[in-house]
Amino acid sequence: MTDTAIDSSNDSDGDHREGVIRRILARIDTTNAVVLPLLALFGALVIGIFVIALSDVDKLRAGDVEGILTTIKDAYLALPNGAFNGWRAINETIVATTPLLLAGLAVAITFRAGLFNIGGTGQMLMGGMGAIYVGFSMDGPGFIQIPLGVLAGMVMGMAWGIIPGLLKARAGVHEVIATIMLNFIAGSLVLWLLKTDMFGREGRNDPISKLVTPEGQLPRLFGFLDRPELRAHIGFLIALSAAAFFWWLLERTTLGFEIRAQGANSHAARYAGMKPGRLIITSFAIAGGFAGLAGASEVLGTQGRATQGFAGDIGFDAIAVALLGRSTPTGTVLAAFLFGALQAGGQKMQVTTGVPVDLVLILRALIVLFIAAPLLMKAIFRFSSEAADSGPSFGGWGA
Amino acid sequence: MSVTDSTTPGTDAYVGMLESMSRTPEQKRRARNLGIGYFVAAGIALAIFVRGDGGTSTFTLGGDSSIGLPGIPLAWLCAIVLAALGGVQISRGTAKLQSALLAAATILFIVTLMAWAAAGRQFSLTGTLHDALKAATPLVLGAIAGILCERSGIINIAIEGLLLAGAFTSALVGSATNIWIGILAAMAVSAVLAWVLAWLAIRFHVDQVIVGFAINFFVLGLTSFLDSRVLTKNPQLNGTGTIAEWEVPGLSSIPIVGPILFEQTFYVYAALALVAITTWMLFKTKWGLRTRAVGEHPKAAGTLGVNVLRRRYINVTIAGAVAGFGGSWWTADVGRFNENITNGRGFIALAVVLVGRHHPVGALMAALVFGFTDALALKFAILNTGIPSEFLELAPFFVTLLVVASVGRGAHVPAALGKPYEED
Numbered sequence: 091m092t093d094t095a096i097d098s099s100n101d102s103d104g105d106h107r108e109g110v111i112r113r114i115l116a117r118i119d120t121t122n123a124v125v126l127p128l129l130a131l132f133g134a135l136v137i138g139i140f141v142i143a144l145s146d147v148d149k150l151r152a153g154d155v156e157g158i159l160t161t162i163k164d165a166y167l168a169l170p171n172g173a174f175n176g177w178r179a180i181n182e183t184i185v186a187t188t189p190l191l192l193a194g195l196a197v198a199i200t201f202r203a204g205l206f207n208i209g210g211t212g213q214m215l216m217g218g219m220g221a222i223y224v225g226f227s228m229d230g231p232g233f234i235q236i237p238l239g240v241l242a243g244m245v246m247g248m249a250w251g252i253i254p255g256l257l258k259a260r261a262g263v264h265e266v267i268a269t270i271m272l273n274f275i276a277g278s279l280v281l282w283l284l285k286t287d288m289f290g291r292e293g294r295n296d297p298i299s300k301l302v303t304p305e306g307q308l309p310r311l312f313g314f315l316d317r318p319e320l321r322a323h324i325g326f327l328i329a330l331s332a333a334a335f336f337w338w339l340l341e342r343t344t345l346g347f348e349i350r351a352q353g354a355n356s357h358a359a360r361y362a363g364m365k366p367g368r369l370i371i372t373s374f375a376i377a378g379g380f381a382g383l384a385g386a387s388e389v390l391g392t393q394g395r396a397t398q399g400f401a402g403d404i405g406f407d408a409i410a411v412a413l414l415g416r417s418t419p420t421g422t423v424l425a426a427f428l429f430g431a432l433q434a435g436g437q438k439m440q441v442t443t444g445v446p447v448d449l450v451l452i453l454r455a456l457i458v459l460f461i462a463a464p465l466l467m468k469a470i471f472r473f474s475s476e477a478a479d480s481g482p483s484f485g486g487w488g489a
Numbered sequence: 490m491s492v493t494d495s496t497t498p499g500t501d502a503y504v505g506m507l508e509s510m511s512r513t514p515e516q517k518r519r520a521r522n523l524g525i526g527y528f529v530a531a532g533i534a535l536a537i538f539v540r541g542d543g544g545t546s547t548f549t550l551g552g553d554s555s556i557g558l559p560g561i562p563l564a565w566l567c568a569i570v571l572a573a574l575g576g577v578q579i580s581r582g583t584a585k586l587q588s589a590l591l592a593a594a595t596i597l598f599i600v601t602l603m604a605w606a607a608a609g610r611q612f613s614l615t616g617t618l619h620d621a622l623k624a625a626t627p628l629v630l631g632a633i634a635g636i637l638c639e640r641s642g643i644i645n646i647a648i649e650g651l652l653l654a655g656a657f658t659s660a661l662v663g664s665a666t667n668i669w670i671g672i673l674a675a676m677a678v679s680a681v682l683a684w685v686l687a688w689l690a691i692r693f694h695v696d697q698v699i700v701g702f703a704i705n706f707f708v709l710g711l712t713s714f715l716d717s718r719v720l721t722k723n724p725q726l727n728g729t730g731t732i733a734e735w736e737v738p739g740l741s742s743i744p745i746v747g748p749i750l751f752e753q754t755f756y757v758y759a760a761l762a763l764v765a766i767t768t769w770m771l772f773k774t775k776w777g778l779r780t781r782a783v784g785e786h787p788k789a790a791g792t793l794g795v796n797v798l799r800r801r802y803i804n805v806t807i808a809g810a811v812a813g814f815g816g817s818w819w820t821a822d823v824g825r826f827n828e829n830i831t832n833g834r835g836f837i838a839l840a841v842v843l844v845g846r847h848h849p850v851g852a853l854m855a856a857l858v859f860g861f862t863d864a865l866a867l868k869f870a871i872l873n874t875g876i877p878s879e880f881l882e883l884a885p886f887f888v889t890l891l892v893v894a895s896v897g898r899g900a901h902v903p904a905a906l907g908k909p910y911e912e913d
Contacts, residue, residue: 141711145718206698261894266646267843270836271890278883285877409702446717451710459703465693 127414129467130460134453135166141452142445165445172438173431177320181312182437184322185392187430189404191329192384194411194422195336196377201417202340203373204353209254209269210381210405212276213247217382218389219283220246222299222396225389230305236390239306240328243386244379250276251378252371259367273405281398289396299396308391325387330423332380337419349373381405410458429454520578523591527575530598531568538564538601544609550745558600560608567601570594606874615748617864622749622757625860627652629760630815631838632845632852633767637808639847640771641801642784642905646701647686649835650708651679651809655816657712660826661720663729668821671729676813682708683809687802694909713828720826732821756818763811767849780804784903787910797910840889847903855892862888
């Protein structure tokens with residue numbers, strides 16, 4: 091606090107603002123985890139301004155600078171508006187956050203083990219197919235069918251997730267390659283399953299599954315408000331519990347300790363008697379379970395049916411979530427919230443201003459890039475910091 | 490290696506015996522797994538191919554020539570040979586012949602598969618191989634980009650993004666001017682993106698896998714954004730026309746080889762030439778020696794006066810240009826840009842780099858395996874074999890996974906890959 095006093099007494103009125111900013115930045119060593127992401131978000135939004143402005147070809151040709159500025163202002167106001175302003179906005183944020191959080195955990199746990207799970211999409215797809223089968227084939231009672239459906243999703247996700255683990259541990263296949271291939275394979279399998287009589291809806295030729303029975307749907311979070319458009323469901327609570335489980339696993343169990351040890355230094359872990367193969371397989375199984383839950387929550391809660399693309403790009407977005415959250419339980423929850431809010435706000439932005447929601451993808455990429463590059467942030471924002479030296483890292487291709 | 494270089498057959502046999510006796514448990518396990526694989530393949534031949542429609546399948550070879558193959562006898566032959574191979578493989582191993590026998594068995598199996606699918610009908614063998622080479626081309630270009638990066642010690646997971654950026658730029662600039670300028674622009678844009686990757690990785694020590702992914706996300710987002718905001722409203726900016734195939738005069742009239750190799754677009758010729766050039770450059774020139782040194786042991790290379798960082802910057806930027814050229818393949822093939830048109834082919838190129846063991850020729854072979862499966866799946870869909878089309882679609886990925894799994898271990902990776910280098 092004495093620093094504060096000296097600073098403000100020396101600064102003239104004009105420099106006062108700069109002094110405040112410098113003081114905030116000077117504390118970045120201690121608030122690394124908060125300020126760095128905020129600066130990353132800020133940097134991404136600044137670049138986003140240029141992307142919006144330079145892509146507005148018609149207005150650029152007409153030299154309509156004012157119109158461009160209005161578009162930017164409207165677009166950036168629509169982001170928080172669509173994410174937080176009112177029940178509907180908050181509901182959409184929760185809907186977008188739920189699968190991002192679960193899939194984000196699926197990536198985070200492998201990051202902690204020094205592995206890279208790009209297979210979230212495939213694991214979600216297979217998990218969703220398991221869940222949807224229980225969802226439409228049973229008819230209540232809900233207190234049995236719902237847990238069973240969620241469990242089926244988790245188990246199927248685990249079964250699919252364990253494959254890259256086995257391939258890595260037993261045959262030395264790099265998990266990046268294995269999970270990418272398995273994503274494509276899962277996509278084709280789901281497409282085929284949706285055309286079979288077992289899954290496909292009667293009388294429909296396009297790949298779409300039977301509807302989840304009313305008893306089997308995940309209950310709405312805001313059911314008490316009696317507003318059917320609020321579609322957020324208890325999948326969100328499942329996601330939060332999964333994050334809590336992730337914390338408990340990492341911090342309170344031997345397995346979690348071994349996973350962290352493996353991720354921090356696999357050689358040391360091996361010399362300490364841990365079995366890398368077993369840890370690889372277990373991490374991937376748990377990751378698959380998380381992603382399977384994400385799939386289950388999507389089909390049983392948000393969509394009520396399975397289509398070819400119900401997993402979307404969430405498996406990839408989850409990588410950004412885990413990177414931004416530095417693969418910690420709290421960080422992953424907050425990152426999923428941020429990206430969920432951006433997603434919900436982005437939809438609103440597209441509707442109200444016509445700026446495509448793909449802007450969110452650009453922002454996400456930039457945020458990840460800035461987060462991963464503390465040295466770059468140091469160079470841009472000119473703060474001095476000893477803690478922010480290197481970003482998250484996990485070796486190369488080495489087996 | 491020095492022992493096996495001798496040309497005396499006696500020594501060869503002796504060394505072979507020694508090797509088969511001194512196999513590590515790992516090798517024994519792999520040999521046994523391979524044997525089980527043979528038995529599975531034999532089982533498939535017995536269960537499916539032998540019960541086929543029968544009839545003679547006619548493989549056309551371009552022009553008027555063709556070969557007729559009787560389906561059922563071939564299936565029996567295939568099953569018996571594979572089962573015998575499996576037995577030998579499990580009981581005593583096939584030592585030095587293992588790879589050659591595996592290759593021969595694979596070819597036999599594929600021929601039987603094709604004979605089964607085309608029973609009683611015509612099957613254009615040259616057409617399939619032609620399409621395989623075509624499908625492999627962007628993968629080869631992407632893989633060469635990957636090899637150039639990784640040989641100098643920088644992981645390039647951004648191949649997908651670089652390809653996509655190339656596809657978008659060539660479509661946009663190509664529509665505004667002409668396709669050739671579009672291709673040059675694609676090479677420039679992807680080179681800049683690759684340079685950014687190198688800059689972030691080298692100057693700011695950002696984890697290379699993360700930068701690569703961020704670039705992939707960024708390019709996917711930006712091209713989709715611009716596609717829906719600019720290209721959709723201005724269709725005149727998204728239509729270049731395709732690049733036609735160019736028959737090499739004289740060479741294209743060679744039977745069999747001509748229709749496969751010499752009736753392609755210039756991308757195929759360029760890709761094949763690039764494979765030859767990169768191989769020669771990497772292993773026969775000073776540039777290649779230094780590149781490999783920088784990737785294997787940067788400290789030593791730096792001590793001997795090689796500018797490690799500059800070498801990496803240059804290599805990654807060249808790789809970007811190659812990937813940009815590869816990306817323009819889609820524009821030249823389809824004539825326009827669609828959202829996410831590369832659809833993960835950059836990741837397959839990544840697998841191709843690993844399967845090809847960071848060697849351009851190996852990458853070409855791996856890409857051809859993928860391209861062939863792709864082309865075969867397309868042909869099977871036309872032949873209406875009764876296999877669901879989804880299984881045909883996933884076949885290339887499944888085969889790639891199988892191939893990676895069987896060559897996975899033992900593939901050497903440049904030692905300094907992914908590690909930041911600090912100049913003293």
